[in-house]
Amino acid sequence: MTGLFFQWPLPYFVEPTQGFGERPELYGPDLPGHDGIDLPAAFGTIVLAPFAGRVFETEAQARYGHRHNYGIHVRVEAEIGATKGSSGRVYQVALGHLASCCVEPGQMVAAGQVVGLVGNTGRVWPAPASDNPTAGTHLHLSLRCAGYGAAGWPFDLVDPAPFFKELKWGARVRENGQIS
Numbered sequence: 557m558t559g560l561f562f563q564w565p566l567p568y569f570v571e572p573t574q575g576f577g578e579r580p581e582l583y584g585p586d587l588p589g590h591d592g593i594d595l596p597a598a599f600g601t602i603v604l605a606p607f608a609g610r611v612f613e614t615e616a617q618a619r620y621g622h623r624h625n626y627g628i629h630v631r632v633e634a635e636i637g638a639t640k641g642s643s644g645r646v647y648q649v650a651l652g653h654l655a656s657c658c659v660e661p662g663q664m665v666a667a668g669q670v671v672g673l674v675g676n677t678g679r680v681w682p683a684p685a686s687d688n689p690t691a692g693t694h695l696h697l698s699l700r701c702a703g704y705g706a707a708g709w710p711f712d713l714v715d716p717a718p719f720f721k722e723l724k725w726g727a728r729v730r731e732n733g734q735i736s
């Protein structure tokens with residue numbers, strides 16, 4: 557789908573440190589590579605909902621007592637592009653490794669609404685340590701499009717980059733994990 561752009565999830569632009577499909581050796585065999593984009597940001601930076609929708613899920617490891625790879629994360633889901641007579645596509649964005657989230661499942665959020673704060677919960681590298689409690693801090697963003705996942709990817713995952721006009725290189729989708 558061309559011309560569909562989402563709200564940038566941070567209050568300023570940063571170049572991603574890792575793109576979709578990179579480092580297959582780290583994520584296989586379950587995934588063909590990194591399942592989203594990583595954005596560097598200072599611990600505590602506000603995280604913004606990329607589009608208006610319903611909070612599908614939040615997860616705080618302290619509350620549930622186990623560690624999801626994304627740590628504390630928020631998922632927002634919305635049907636986008638519906639017209640009279642035809643349904644749109646259902647997108648779900650995940651924002652991971654948060655320090656905290658400030659929305660609840662089922663809640664409606666606006667595009668650009670603050671949903672949490674950047675952190676380093678879950679599986680991050682380097683792992684936080686007592687002498688460096690903010691090590692590994694970044695925002696992970698992954699995107700699913702129900703029924704329209706990228707070829708070879710599970711869970712309807714797609715490359716988020718083309719959906720953010722800030723990413724000038726976003727059009728260069730890397731099907732094979734290589735930067736073209």
Ligand SMILES: [Zn+2]
Pocket residue numbers: 574590592593594695696697
């Ligand atoms: Zn990531």
